[in-house]
Amino acid sequence: MPLLEASSLETYYGPVVALRGVSIQVEQGAIVAVLGANGAGKSTLLKTISGAMDPQTGTVRLKGDEIQGLNTWDIARRGMIHVPEGREVFSHLTVRENLMMGAYTRRDRDAVAGDIEMVYGYFPRLREREKQHAGKLSGGEQQMVAISRALMARPDVILLDEPSLGLSPLLTKGIFDIVRRLNTERGVTIVLVEQNARLALEIATYGYVLELGRVVLEGSAESLRGNRDVQEFYLGQREAGVRGERRWKRKKQWR
Numbered sequence: 702m703p704l705l706e707a708s709s710l711e712t713y714y715g716p717v718v719a720l721r722g723v724s725i726q727v728e729q730g731a732i733v734a735v736l737g738a739n740g741a742g743k744s745t746l747l748k749t750i751s752g753a754m755d756p757q758t759g760t761v762r763l764k765g766d767e768i769q770g771l772n773t774w775d776i777a778r779r780g781m782i783h784v785p786e787g788r789e790v791f792s793h794l795t796v797r798e799n800l801m802m803g804a805y806t807r808r809d810r811d812a813v814a815g816d817i818e819m820v821y822g823y824f825p826r827l828r829e830r831e832k833q834h835a836g837k838l839s840g841g842e843q844q845m846v847a848i849s850r851a852l853m854a855r856p857d858v859i860l861l862d863e864p865s866l867g868l869s870p871l872l873t874k875g876i877f878d879i880v881r882r883l884n885t886e887r888g889v890t891i892v893l894v895e896q897n898a899r900l901a902l903e904i905a906t907y908g909y910v911l912e913l914g915r916v917v918l919e920g921s922a923e924s925l926r927g928n929r930d931v932q933e934f935y936l937g938q939r940e941a942g943v944r945g946e947r948r949w950k951r952k953k954q955w956r
């Protein structure tokens with residue numbers, strides 16, 4: 702049984718359809734990348750899975766239980782935390798207070814202090830900044846706060862929406878290294894939405910490609926890295942001579 706399974710999700714913004722029957726499976730311990738161009742539906746998929754939006758139809762199962770329609774708080778308590786696009790930190794709270802907010806679903810208050818030390822171990826920068834207001838931090842530091850706050854809930858699964866957005870290549874690499882370590886060292890399962898397909902497929906075990914609200918391709922990260930359409934459209938390895946042919950092939954295969 703997969704840890705997380707979304708089946709035939711259809712999600713709307715008013716009359717506008719954003720997911721047109723999306724199904725994904727996430728095995729325990731996996732890092733699953735969700736790739737796709739602007740507007741493909743990646744963020745909507747994470748919002749629908751995390752309870753921030755309700756699907757019109759379809760199911761979401763976490764550890765076998767149906768969770769669609771539950772709110773984000775209930776879903777967080779069941780072990781799945783969403784780090785939304787644009788790293789929403791509480792700007793007027795300090796770094797430490799932000800981390801404490803992440804533990805709000807937990808009953809084991811005594812262990813919380815130890816977990817703050819644990820996240821400072823991953824992000825030493827946050828220890829230096831712990832008394833500063835989160836709104837005063839750089840974009841990279843805010844992303845660290847957002848991920849750390851998620852960790853404070855001791856989640857089984859983290860849904861990460863574009864952690865590299867607006868970060869320098871160096872900071873992005875640092876964040877991705879830590880995502881990988883959280884997966885290997887702490888066994889956190891990760892669903893990673895990312896426009897930087899190259900980076901995402903470096904750390905992912907499996908991936909899905911979304912286009913216009915549909916899954917058009919899926920497979921092991923290795924197979925996606927080797928896929929010529931992925932190379933052309935998402936890894937930037939365009940070969941002028943074969944572009945037309947690939948477009949045509951893609952249409953035929955994916956639509």
Ligand SMILES: Nc1ncnc2c1ncn2[C@@H]1O[C@H](COP(=O)(O)OP(=O)(O)OP(=O)(O)O)[C@@H](O)[C@H]1O
Pocket residue numbers: 714717718719737738739740741742743744745746786896
């Ligand atoms: N609040 C909204 N109201 C109406 N339509 C929306 C809203 N948010 C997203 N959409 C539409 O839903 C579709 C999917 O958007 P979504 O944000 O999920 O895409 P995305 O893959 O995350 O894109 P990006 O890479 O730009 O973050 C798009 O057509 C978008 O215009």
Ligand SMILES: [Mg+2]
Pocket residue numbers: 743744745786
């Ligand atoms: Mg998005």
